[in-house]
């Protein structure tokens with residue numbers, strides 16, 4: 633085994649100076665020598681290792697350890713005995729037990745699903761694929777795409793304005809404030825929306841006085857993680873979401889417990905593909921204990937309309953419009 637030392641380099645340089653070697657070539661040779669020395673040591677020792685010590689006399693051995701003494705006595709001219717005794721590998725048990733990320737649950741068949749029972753009570757989803765027949769849904773989709781007053785809403789986060797990555801419009805006798813921006817009251821319901829509201833009310837046994845319409849123009853449009861938990865929506869609201877157009881994935885993630893400090897790494901997740909004509913009801917504690925989103929996609933998607941029927945109440949006195957229910961003093 634060859635160790636690269638300053639003496640060695642000087643000797644090599646002197647030998648080659650006469651042969652008109654440039655400094656660059658010598659430096660390249662130096663790097664090569666260093667690497668081959670490292671490789672050689674690695675082959676012998678099984679991994680990249682520190683250079684061998686110059687002194688061959690064993691130091692730092694554990695006295696009265698018969699195993700160590702034997703190792704030293706039997707060491708060959710490689711003299712690895714010293715290394716064996718001074719460097720030992722110790723396994724340390726990790727102090728934190730490793731945790732598994734729960735597998736994502738997929739809900740795609742018609743049915744009622746109790747997705748959690750704590751901390752705020754039962755959270756429930758009801759999925760009704762084919763709530764609208766295909767032909768009916770096709771016709772409604774083109775009419776709403778063409779005739780609703782779609783526009784891009786501007787929201788505010790820490791005083792910074794940003795445009796929503798989708799188009800929206802709002803219907804209801806009251807305005808709706810979220811993300812620090814207000815959609816004005818609009819009582820000019822499109823007749824088709826009134827028909828749909830009736831059908832959704834019958835299926836859900838709930839009443840709705842307002843509607844937020846979302847238009848995802850393509851795969852780049854989305855809605856980020858949020859809960860529909862403004863005080864104006866009341867406690868434990870039922871929200872009915874009707875989808876038309878291309879299928880998009882509706883994802884839910886459970887709110888982490890307080891000790892996770894807002895870290896969602898280990899929370900439960902659910903994925904619900906929402907296809908043309910599907911009705912999804914979110915009920916009970918879903919808005920308290922879960923967040924939802926429709927993420928951007930990496931493959932082409934055609935346009936999709938989502939109609940979310942809600943019941944809006946007047947804003948609570950003494951609170952800024954759009955305040956989240958958990959930040960109001962009085963919770964039901």
Ligand SMILES: O=C(O)CCC(=O)C(=O)O
Nearest residue numbers: 844846855882926938940
């Ligand atoms: O497009 C969807 O399915 C979800 C819409 C939504 O989350 C919302 O309007 O709050």
